[in-house]
Amino acid sequence: MRLKTLTAALVAGITVSITPMMASADYSAAEEVKVLIGFKPGGGSDTLAQLVQPYLSESLGVNFVNEYLPGAAGAIAWTRLTTQSPKDGSVISVTNTPMLMTNYVMNDAISYRQDDFTPLANVVTDPAIIVVSNDSPFKTFADLKQAAEKKPGTVTVGNSGVGGDDHFSTLLVENKAGIEFKKVPFQGDSPSATAAMGGKIDASFNNVGTVYNQIEAGNLRALAVLANERLDILPDVPTLKEQGIDVVAGSSRGYSAPAGIPEEARKQLVAAFDKLATNEEFLAEAKKRALNVDLVTGQEYDQMFQDVESQVKEMWANMEASDSQK
Known part of the structure; x- marks a missing residue:
């Protein structure tokens, strides 16, 4: 690696x-x-x-x-x-x-x-968050995880660049969940989120501050936040810890x-x-x-x-x- x-x-x-x-x-x-x-x-x-x-x-x-x-x-x-x-x-x-x-x-x-x-x-x-387009077939992180388990290395997830915090968050999740994504690097977190919003990738590992407005506007759906507790500004988005994957990152x-x-x-x-x-x-x-x-x-x-x-x-x-x- x-x-x-x-x-x-x-x-x-x-x-x-x-x-x-x-x-x-x-x-x-x-x-x-x-x-x-x-x-x-x-x-x-x-x-x-x-x-x-x-x-x-x-x-x-x-x-x-x-x-x-x-x-x-x-x-x-x-x-x-x-x-x-x-x-x-x-x-x-x-x-x-x-x-x-x-x-x-x-x-x-x-x-x-x-x-x-x-x-x-x-x-x-800024806590890490996993987002997909609002019309994505993945409604929950469990859906995304199941797809990655079924076909390892085929579910595409974006990040802000190799070696960046989003990339590292992805590696942590893969390691803890026992899954493998196809990781797609971008030159920053905003391009990664835009690619997810347009359906060019399956999901984006991002930061809350970057994607919050698009989540509120209904353009992105949040699957999980990588925080110790749910965020006040996104009370309906579960943490990964709630879903049995002990990863906190951002x-x-x-x-x-x-x-x-x-x-x-x-x-x-x-x-x-x-x-x-x-x-x-x-x-x-x-x-x-x-x-x-x-x-x-x-x-x-x-x-x-x-x-x-x-x-x-x-x-x-x-x-x-x-x-x-x-």
Whole structure:
């Protein structure tokens, strides 16, 4: 199961989004901050950026400019951040866990490691969810599981890219349920959901924040959420645990800079994220977008990186050991 190569080159098309110009610059490191986003516009990372960055811009008095570098489950952007970006606080990136760690744990070709980053803040934690088109013959996860048991490797399920959190969630479910899907990678969670909605794949492993509006609109049907308990916003969607498959997974999205940025820049950035915790307008906007705010900043986010890496390494070792016994 070892993945030996990156799935895309370290050059990609760029789409730019700029926050409104501020009257004065209070941030000591730069007059403008570039934000690297490793997925296409419209996905969960972009949703986070569009929500958060106007508030950061207001706090710091600088513009935030998004550069989209989709491919390799975020690894293109994170490789750019850690190896090709200035370490002066002028470039940061949306960082997704466990995806950032699954990339290098599962793929020897990826050279960055978690200590190549300065973790700034986790902002949201988005549970994983399994969705199908509203006219799909699969009405429940049991239906999907039964089809996979009947014809292993033929039921097509999308994910946000090889090594990404959705891919890893799929592997966990396969391992726990004793089934095999035909896994279809996309450059982000939004394209995967769109493919499921159009019936081009049987199902998509996704995140709640990305697909919630389409579920509410009746375009997608949710089969299961990979959370400890049912979600208040989707009370009729059962957890996988309820269905006898003990898998809890999802994606946490935040921001990091390269390792070694000036301490003053780090403190200013972390302080701007800390302000979000008491910003009622921000919290209300996050709720509207079905985003579960989970603010973890500074050293605590650094510890979160270390804890997630340990968990991913343990799970991956267990899965490889299981595969070797088959």
